[in-house]
Amino acid sequence: MKIEINLSDVKKCPQTFVLAVNDTMNVLTGKWKLPIIASLVFGRKRFKDIEREIPKITPKMLSKELRELELNGIVKRNVLDTYPVIIEYQITESGRNIKMVLDAMVKWGIEHRKKTLETV
Amino acid sequence: MKIEINLSDVKKCPQTFVLAVNDTMNVLTGKWKLPIIASLVFGRKRFKDIEREIPKITPKMLSKELRELELNGIVKRNVLDTYPVIIEYQITESGRNIKMVLDAMVKWGIEHRKKTLETV
DNA sequence: CTGTATCCTCCGAGATACTG
């Protein structure tokens, strides 16, 4: 099933616009989602690996955020058929693509800093 | 005073990256900043005008958010020399440019929705 | 009109301990 949405239609449909921005914000807000995504960009990881890589995160927070990111289709949780069971988290293609948004944010952030420094 | 920052340097300097993303997030997070920016994109407005345009916002919140947005160089507050005094809020160029980030978010949000619907 | 001042509620997030 394919749904065709033309970006040029967005201006005619502000609801789609708002919805899409909200979807994106849901993935980016909160203290830990970005660090977790960043961690998984460099490869599949196990729970304990992520916990070790992100300073100060508690298992409760990591668990909660991973659940939300999975629900939102940003990460995939794989249960490996081993003994004992190994759980691996992996970023999805959508999750990887969010880099485009981050790039835009970096660009704006840097330009903005230039502008505000100029006028001081 | 001009500061030259090459985007290709960012990869070598993760601190700049993180700083810029944080700057951007500071402008976008919270319940009211985006609606306020959206309202001002369509022209200068007075306090009461914005309050009327954004459903459910309280004067306390509007005041607080406008102050923060002004501090961050997103809006400019103009005091007109009339009697009684008129205060006009206006979006800055930086504020206008943040549309680039929103465009990226819209694009990702729509693509993401397509992807997750396909796999259901 | 352009905001402040209080008081209050709710939720994100931390600390710590525990389970299978």
Next chain:
DNA sequence: CAGTATCTCGGAGGATACAG
């Protein structure tokens, strides 16, 4: 290892009233 269960606190945001 891969999480869950409680307890707690601070801060974002709401309700309402008031000030210049």
